[in-house]
Amino acid sequence: MTENTNENATEHTALPRGIQHIGVTVPDLEEATRFLTEGLGAQVAYDGLTPDDEPRSGPEVERQLGLPRGAAIHRQRMFVIGEGPGLEVFEISGEQRPASGLADLGLNHISLYCDDIEGSLARLVAAGGRALSEVHGNSRHEDTEGNGSVYVEAPWGMLIELQTIPGGHYYPADSESEVWMPSPRS
Known part of the structure; x- marks a missing residue:
């Protein structure tokens, strides 16, 4: 009986609570920031990666994030638009579609x-x-x-x-x- 209770507890706590953020990639983060703030009233929550930081790149980053070989994340910014999930915006170089x-x-x-x-x-x-x-x-x-x-x-x-x-x-x-x-x- 104890085993079954633990299984049920794991089942219930393993469910997500909701959408926390949605990620998008843009060609120019500053231009996207202007568009999002002027067009949607978005507010910047924080910059996860700035021009002063080393780009995130290399085989381990490619593996972890599913990036194509040679891609590099140069900028990353989290926005809030009204209520609901955040919008995480990336500026990435490399192969893109x-x-x-x-x-x-x-x-x-x-x-x-x-x-x-x-x-x-x-x-x-x-x-x-x-x-x-x-x-x-x-x-x-x-x-x-x-x-x-x-x-x-x-x-x-x-x-x-x-x-x-x-x-x-x-x-x-x-x-x-x-x-x-x-x-x-x-």
């Missing part, structure tokens, strides 16, 4: 909740983003009254979704959980 699109495997966009989606879109475009369309309706379970969504391409090609769902989500009877939403602004 274009940013993923929505149809590509793996992480393909970040989504930010907006109270004023049209204003947020205008701000992000003024900072250098490119709207892929006008604000349009959301998909099923997010299509309550007043909803809207639009994808914006960052200067380095990453997709950013702006979304508003003032009427909230609706859930099927067999839903196991509700989607996290930022707290309303006071």
